Amino acid sequence: xxxxxxxxxxxxxxxxxxxxxxxxxxxxxxxxxxxxxxxxxxxxxxxxxxxxxxxxxxxxxxxxxxxxxxxxxxxxxxxxxxxxxxxxxxxxxxxxxxxxxxxxxxxxxxxxxxxxxxxxxxxxxxxxxxxxxxxxxxxxxxxxxxxxxxxxxxxxxxxxxxxxxxxxxxxxxxxxxxxxxxxxxxxxxxxxxxxxxxxxxxxxxxxxxxxxxxxxxxxxxxxxxxxx
Numbered sequence: 491x492x493x494x495x496x497x498x499x500x501x502x503x504x505x506x507x508x509x510x511x512x513x514x515x516x517x518x519x520x521x522x523x524x525x526x527x528x529x530x531x532x533x534x535x536x537x538x539x540x541x542x543x544x545x546x547x548x549x550x551x552x553x554x555x556x557x558x559x560x561x562x563x564x565x566x567x568x569x570x571x572x573x574x575x576x577x578x579x580x581x582x583x584x585x586x587x588x589x590x591x592x593x594x595x596x597x598x599x600x601x602x603x604x605x606x607x608x609x610x611x612x613x614x615x616x617x618x619x620x621x622x623x624x625x626x627x628x629x630x631x632x633x634x635x636x637x638x639x640x641x642x643x644x645x646x647x648x649x650x651x652x653x654x655x656x657x658x659x660x661x662x663x664x665x666x667x668x669x670x671x672x673x674x675x676x677x678x679x680x681x682x683x684x685x686x687x688x689x690x691x692x693x694x695x696x697x698x699x700x701x702x703x704x705x706x707x708x709x710x711x712x713x714x715x716x717x718x
Contacts, residue, residue, distance in 0.1 A: 494611050494612065494613050494614075494615060494616065495614075495615040495616075495631075495632055495633075495715055496611060496615065496616045496617075496618055496623075496628045496630075496631040496632070496633075497514060497518075497520075497615070497616070497617050497618070497631065497632075497633045497634070497635070497710065497715065498618045498620070498623035498624035498627075498628055498631045498633075498634045498635065498686070498689075499511045499514070499617065499618065499619050499620075499623065499635045499637060500619075500620055500621055500622065500623050500624050500625070500634070500635070500636050500637070500683070500685065500686070500689065501621070501635075501636050501637035501638050501683075502621075502638060502639075502644065502668075502671075502672050502675065502683060503587060503644065503648075503668060503671060503672075504639065504643075504644030504645070504647050504648055504668060505637040505638050505639045505644060505694055506637055506639065506647075506694045506699055506702060507619050507635075507637040508524065508526075508619055509699055510635075510637060510699070510702060510703055510706055511524075511617050511618075511619035513703050514617045514703075514706065514707075514710070515617040517707070517716075518614075518615060518617070518710070518715070518716065519614065520614060520615035520616055520617050521610055521611075521612050521615070521616045521617070522616070522617050522619070523607060523610040523616060523617070523618040523619065523620070523623075524568070524619050524620075525603075525607050525618060525619060525620030525621070525622075525623060525627070526590060526619065526620055526621070527560070527568075527570055527581065528556070528558065528603050528606065528607065529590035529591075529593055529594045529599075529603070530581035530582070530586045530587070530589065530590040531556060531558045531570060531572055531577060531581055532549065532552060532553045532556060532589075532590070532593050532599060532603070533581070533586060533588075533589025533590050533592065533593050534572060534577050534580050534581050534586060534589065535552050535556065535572050536548075536549055536552060536589065536593065537589070538572065538573075538575070539552060543589055543592040543593055544592075546596045546598060546599075547598070549593050549596055549598075549599055550596060550598035550599050550601075550602055553593070553598075553599045553602035553603055554602040556572075556602075556603070556606070557572060557573045557574075558570065558571065558572055559571045559574075584659075584664075584667060587667070587671065588667070588671070591671045591674050591675060592674070594621075594675070594678070595674060595675075595678040595679075595680075597679070597680040600622075600626075600680055600681055604626075604627065607620075607627050608627060608628070611628070615715070616628075618631070621675060621681070621683045622681040622682075622683070624636070624685075624686035624688075624689050625681065625684065625686045626681045629686070632713060632715070633690075633709060633710065633713050633715060634686045634688055634689040634690065635689060635690050635691075635692055635706060635709075636685035636686070636689040636690070636691045636692070637692050637694055637702070638691065638692070638693050638694070638695075639693060639694045639695040640695045641665060641668050641669050641672065642665065643694075643695045643696075644668055645661060645664045645665035645668050646661070648664050648668070649661045649664055652664075690709055692705060692706065
């Protein structure tokens with residue numbers, strides 16, 4: 491199993507790691523793990539089942555038996571279902587993000603989802619997007635990235651996304667939510683958000699996504715992980 495290469499892409503919400511991870515997986519023809527989606531589905535499952543995010547034992551029980559499935563539509567969009575119910579849109583809301591961050595701070599939840607994440611490691615390789623991919627889930631990954639950007643820039647990006655969807659939103663509130671989530675993710679006792687010691691840090695604050703991807707692919711090529 492450890493002979494199957496993994497590229498980890500960690501970082502805070504809105505830094506662009508999801509986009510870069512998808513681009514990497516498509517370019518290399520590798521599998522893709524959106525670890526955050528598992529936590530988002532766990533949070534959404536709590537809402538569906540009437541379980542409070544603060545009820546650690548009950549949330550952990552949901553995580554241990556999480557009936558989640560991922561399918562890729564013809565459009566390329568990844569559809570997520572919980573017990574057969576499409577939750578793709580629900581888990582991508584601001585509430586979905588708060589739920590994910592809250593349940594992710596529960597040690598028993600992280601333990602319950604660890605093996606499920608590691609099962610995504612299949613040939614020919616895996617690109618893993620998350621917050622502790624390089625530090626906890628795949629510490630032996632041959633290439634690790636930590637993508638970051640200022641909180642202000644990440645709030646602006648999210649604001650533009652939501653406005654484009656026709657959703658009314660406050661930029662100030664988005665910035666507050668991002669700063670609160672950063673603090674919660676980085677200060678939790680288990681698997682806090684931080685770069686792995688051997689991670690390559692990439693700041694995307696003032697860099698177009700295409701240039702960020704070029705930087706990442708250069709490192710992939712230097713590691714000999716790019717297909718001929």
